[in-house]
Amino acid sequence: MISPIRIAIAGHGNLGRGVEAALTRNADMQLAGIYTRRPPAQLQPLTAGTPVHAMDDLPGHADRIDVLILCGGSKEDLPRQGPALAALFNTVDSFDTHARIPDYFAAVDAPARANRKTALISAGWDPGMFSIQRVMGEALLPEGATYTFWGKGLSQGHSDAVRRVPGVAGGVQYTVPVPQAVEQVRSGSRPQLTTRQKHTRECFVVLAEGADADAVRQAIVTMPHYFDEYDTTVTFITAEELRREHGAMPHGGFVIRSGHTSAGNSQVIEYGLQLGSNPEFTASVLVAYARAVHRLHQQGQYGAKTVFDVAPGLLSPKSADQLRAELL
Amino acid sequence: MISPIRIAIAGHGNLGRGVEAALTRNADMQLAGIYTRRPPAQLQPLTAGTPVHAMDDLPGHADRIDVLILCGGSKEDLPRQGPALAALFNTVDSFDTHARIPDYFAAVDAPARANRKTALISAGWDPGMFSIQRVMGEALLPEGATYTFWGKGLSQGHSDAVRRVPGVAGGVQYTVPVPQAVEQVRSGSRPQLTTRQKHTRECFVVLAEGADADAVRQAIVTMPHYFDEYDTTVTFITAEELRREHGAMPHGGFVIRSGHTSAGNSQVIEYGLQLGSNPEFTASVLVAYARAVHRLHQQGQYGAKTVFDVAPGLLSPKSADQLRAELL
Numbered sequence: 001m002i003s004p005i006r007i008a009i010a011g012h013g014n015l016g017r018g019v020e021a022a023l024t025r026n027a028d029m030q031l032a033g034i035y036t037r038r039p040p041a042q043l044q045p046l047t048a049g050t051p052v053h054a055m056d057d058l059p060g061h062a063d064r065i066d067v068l069i070l071c072g073g074s075k076e077d078l079p080r081q082g083p084a085l086a087a088l089f090n091t092v093d094s095f096d097t098h099a100r101i102p103d104y105f106a107a108v109d110a111p112a113r114a115n116r117k118t119a120l121i122s123a124g125w126d127p128g129m130f131s132i133q134r135v136m137g138e139a140l141l142p143e144g145a146t147y148t149f150w151g152k153g154l155s156q157g158h159s160d161a162v163r164r165v166p167g168v169a170g171g172v173q174y175t176v177p178v179p180q181a182v183e184q185v186r187s188g189s190r191p192q193l194t195t196r197q198k199h200t201r202e203c204f205v206v207l208a209e210g211a212d213a214d215a216v217r218q219a220i221v222t223m224p225h226y227f228d229e230y231d232t233t234v235t236f237i238t239a240e241e242l243r244r245e246h247g248a249m250p251h252g253g254f255v256i257r258s259g260h261t262s263a264g265n266s267q268v269i270e271y272g273l274q275l276g277s278n279p280e281f282t283a284s285v286l287v288a289y290a291r292a293v294h295r296l297h298q299q300g301q302y303g304a305k306t307v308f309d310v311a312p313g314l315l316s317p318k319s320a321d322q323l324r325a326e327l328l
Numbered sequence: 329m330i331s332p333i334r335i336a337i338a339g340h341g342n343l344g345r346g347v348e349a350a351l352t353r354n355a356d357m358q359l360a361g362i363y364t365r366r367p368p369a370q371l372q373p374l375t376a377g378t379p380v381h382a383m384d385d386l387p388g389h390a391d392r393i394d395v396l397i398l399c400g401g402s403k404e405d406l407p408r409q410g411p412a413l414a415a416l417f418n419t420v421d422s423f424d425t426h427a428r429i430p431d432y433f434a435a436v437d438a439p440a441r442a443n444r445k446t447a448l449i450s451a452g453w454d455p456g457m458f459s460i461q462r463v464m465g466e467a468l469l470p471e472g473a474t475y476t477f478w479g480k481g482l483s484q485g486h487s488d489a490v491r492r493v494p495g496v497a498g499g500v501q502y503t504v505p506v507p508q509a510v511e512q513v514r515s516g517s518r519p520q521l522t523t524r525q526k527h528t529r530e531c532f533v534v535l536a537e538g539a540d541a542d543a544v545r546q547a548i549v550t551m552p553h554y555f556d557e558y559d560t561t562v563t564f565i566t567a568e569e570l571r572r573e574h575g576a577m578p579h580g581g582f583v584i585r586s587g588h589t590s591a592g593n594s595q596v597i598e599y600g601l602q603l604g605s606n607p608e609f610t611a612s613v614l615v616a617y618a619r620a621v622h623r624l625h626q627q628g629q630y631g632a633k634t635v636f637d638v639a640p641g642l643l644s645p646k647s648a649d650q651l652r653a654e655l656l
Contacts, residue, residue, distance in 0.1 A: 021590050025470045102653050127656045129468075129597075132640045134655045139616040139643035140457075140609075142353045188602070261612055262349050265604035269457075272600075274516070276593035281468075284589055288467040308641035308651050312460045313634075315467035323636050325430050327462045328455045 004030035005294045006064060007287070008089075010055065010081065011071035012036045012043055014249070015094065018283025019069050020046045026287055028317045032065050062088050066297075067290040069093075071283075079104065086119035086304070087111035090297045092290045094124040094282055101127070109304035118297040120305045123289045124282040125273055126150070130255045132307055133271040137257025141267055144259020145190045149182060149198060151175035153251025153278065161226045162203050165219045167211030170239060172246045174202045177253065185256050188266035201232040204246055206239045251278035288315045332358035333622045335615070336393040336417075338383065338409065340364050340371055342577070343422065344399035346611025348374045354615055356645045360392050390416050395618040395625075397421075399611075407432065414447035414632070415439035418625050420618045422452040422610055429455070437632035446625040448633045451617045452610040453601055454478070458583045460635055461599040465585025469595055472587020473518045477505035477526060481579030481606065489554045490531050493547045495539030498567060500574045502530045505581065513584050516594035529560040532574055534567045579606035616643045 007029050009016045016034065023031045024047065033051040036043050040052040053061070058068070068085060070093040072078050078095045085091055086108045095104050101122055112119040122128065126148070134146050151174065158173035181198050184191045203220055207213060217234040221227050237245075254272035261267055275281045289307070292314035296305065313323055335357050337344045344362065351359045352375065361379040364371050368380040381389070386396075396413060398421040400406050406423045413419055414436045423432050429450055440447040450456065458476060465474050479502060486501035509526050512519045531548055535541060545562045549555050565573075582600035589595055603609045617635070620642035624633065641651055 018589065025589075098656065101656050102649070105652055122656055129464075131656045135640050135644050135651055136457075136616075138655070139619075139640075139645075140612050186602075188604075261346065261353075261605060261608035265608050267604055267609050267612075268602040270598075270600045270602075272598045274514075274596040274598075276516075276595055277589060280589035280593050281595050284468050284595075288464075291467075306641075306652060306656055308648065308656070309639050311637050311639045312463050312467075313636035316463050317467075320636065321430070323463055324433055324634060327466070328426065328429050328450055328459045328634055328636070 002028070004028055005291060006030055006032040006066045007290055008032045008035060008058075008061070008065040008068045009071055010035045010058065010068055010085065011077065012038075013071060013073075014279035015283055015286075016069075016071035017046065018277070018280040019071060019286055020050070021280060022284045022287040026291075026317065029287065029291065033061070058085065059088055065089055067092060067293050069286050069290055071286075079107070082119070082121065083107045083111050086117055087115045088117070090117050090293050091119045092123055092286050092293055093119075093121055094128070094286060095122045096124060096127055098127060105304050105306070113303040116302045118293050118302055118305060120289050120293050120296075120307075120310070122306055124285050125275070125278075126253070128282075128285055128307055129271070129273065130253070133255040133257070133269070135308060137255065137259075137269050140269065141257055141259030141261070143261075144257055144267075147185045147193070147198075147256045147258070148253065149177035149256075150253035151177050151199065151251070153253065153275070154246075154249050155251075158201065158226055161223060162205060162220055165216060165223075167208050167216040167219075169206045169208040169211075170242050171203060171205035172242070174204075176200045176202055182254075182256075185258060186268060186270065188258050188268050190258050195229045196231060199230060201227055201230045203232065203234045204237050204242065205234055206242050207236055248276070249278045251275045251281075291315060291317065330356070332356055333619060334358055334360040334392060334394045335618055336360045336363060336386075336389070336396045337399055338363045338386065338396055338413065339399035339405065340366075341399065341401075342607035343611055343614075345374065346605070346608040347397050347399060347614055348378075349608060350612045350615040354619075354645065357615065357619065360394075361389070386413070387416055393417055395420060395621050397614050397618055399614075407435070410447070410449065411435045411439050414445055415443045416445070418445050418621050419447045420451055420614050420621055421447075421449055422456070422614060423450045424452060424455055426455065433632050433634070441631040444630045446621050446630055446633060448617050448621050448624075448635075448638070450634055452613050453579075453603070453606075454581070456610075456613055456635055457599070457601065458581070461583040461585070461597070463636060465583065465587075465597050468597065469585055469587030469589070471589075472585055472595075475513045475521070475526075475584045475586070476581065477510060477584075478581035479503035479505050479527065479579065481581065481603070482574075482577050483579075486529065486554055489551060490533060490548060493544060493551075495536050495544040495547075497534045497536040497539075498570050499531060499533035500570070502532075504528045504530055510582075510584075513586060514596060514598065516586050516596050518586050523557045524559060527558060529555060529558045531560065531562045532565050532570065533562055534570050535564055576604070577606045579603045579609075619643060619645065
């Protein structure tokens with residue numbers, strides 16, 4: 001009997017709670033503790049008896065933890081926590097600001113290498129599973145084009161943007177792929193698609209008392225970067241409807257690689273996700289990669305890593321023999 | 329400028345010709361030669377000037393070849409060629425007899441290790457891309473079920489079986505997933521499905537002169553192992569129709585992992601392939617894995633490997649920096 005991998009969670013928002021839930025489904029791992037910036041006594045762990053500590057206790061607990069899963073946000077938390085904690089722990093995170101990944105990788109790599117730790121960054125579904133499909137699609141079909149569609153799903157960033165508009169009391173935004181664009185891509189025709197042709201944006205908004213609906217709608221659909229390049233619809237709903245019908249966090253999307261292997265032969269690879277809960281799926285990905293990080297560390301592979309560096313077999317609790325016999 | 333990876337092809341059937349075509353789309357590789365059991369002068373390479381040699385010349389050419397792609401069949405060729413050639417070359421093959429993979433792995437592993445070679449077995453789409461999805465689906469969603477559907481596509485083994493029936497002058501067999509079963513699985517409901525509920529089999533048959541149609545149909549649909557567990561339709565066509573409408577080798581299918589991350593949240597991962605040419609796609613997979621084998625060998629990773637042992641980044645001609653910046 002191999003002793004379980006001791007996992008700790010840093011940060012207990014939606015993602016941290018998802019990691020807690022995912023760990024109950026992985027018998028080879030054990031939740032060693034949850035670390036929070038709130039007063040630890042205020043936090044309700046999913047399983048009674050789970051140790052809860054202050055984030056500041058982390059440095060003293062290095063010998064209790066095999067892999068630390070960082071569940072903070074990419075904007076405020078990870079740029080600071082990632083490099084600092086990679087000096088002390090093997091880590092996994094879901095850093096998802098695509099444009100800053102090279103800098104973040106470098107910032108995590110140096111302390112991890114210097115301290116012989118393994119730190120896997122940017123796991124999740126995009127970046128993460130979708131990224132793997134983009135790399136493999138290109139490698140398998142060098143002559144071709146890759147398309148990423150997101151949704152239908154709730155976008156946190158765009159929902160926040162809607163809620164910042166004066167006159168908005170509450171609201172959510174769904175990103176929706178345009179069905180005709182998807183069908184065109186699936187057919188193998190390799191269209192050139194503009195931003196507007198690929199996705200629409202659907203907002204469900206609760207008006208503040210006395211707010212002018214037309215002014216709010218106009219402010220949303222013309223908002224630069226967020227909405228001006230898209231066809232956006234705004235539907236006004238009640239606070240009760242918002243609570244009842246828009247409380248879940250579904251998401252998903254697909255990556256399609258369309259290519260040719262000879263003049264007459266078109267080949268299409270499609271990877272799709274339909275996620276009932278975006279944070280719970282992301283959490284499940286982090287947990288599987290925590291297993292891989294533990295193994296990479298045992299093999300002496302130190303420094304920052306990404307999903308591109310992880311062989312599929314390292315994600316599974318099964319042995320290589322078992323995988324070949326059962327799943328190849 | 330890094331010198332190109334020198335690839336050789338052993339066997340020049342549909343798969344070998346597909347590898348030849350795929351190599352023209354990968355600028356970092358070079359076709360060093362084609363090895364055949366036919367008289368070399370009879371073989372027409374795709375690109376004029378490609379060296380063609382007798383299979384028996386292979387042992388003397390070890391210093392000209394970085395990776396040898398074995399394009400023989402799993403029944404007769406690979407069980408003999410795979411172990412023998414892995415003692416002399418880094419190899420990639422598409423051994424696809426699922427039940428015999430553990431034995432074949434062992435038979436290739438020993439000579440490869442003894443001679444410090446790297447030999448990747450069972451690449452392609454199933455085994456291969458589908459196997460990766462089965463492993464990752466299970467690892468990401470431990471509570472769930474995996475479904476593999478094949479088709480719509482031309483099955484070589486079942487077409488051969490049809491053609492062996494007395495009274496059959498020619499014919500092909502298509503494996504077709506049952507749409508209702510697929511929809512049920514996509515919905516996240518995790519049904520238990522029998523063999524009959526998952527796929528149907530469609531045969532297009534040219535009768536031999538004087539053959540009895542009903543007797544032929546009966547012989548096909550009751551054939552043990554091949555057809556008796558399926559709903560099979562037999563359509564009689566002319567030799568001209570067979571040539572005109574059934575000459576391509578399309579295939580494909582999908583792997584669906586359906587699971588839950590908490591009681592209320594269902595998550596569905598789907599990976600699908602629509603292949604205009606089955607052998608050309610398999611060939612493209614072999615070529616991408618040849619690149620990975622070359623790199624694993626340079627890293628000193630000797631012995632037999634499978635797709636489970638290969639990190640996605642190793643398949644791409646791009647550097648790790650470039651992949652992180654462009655595709656993560």
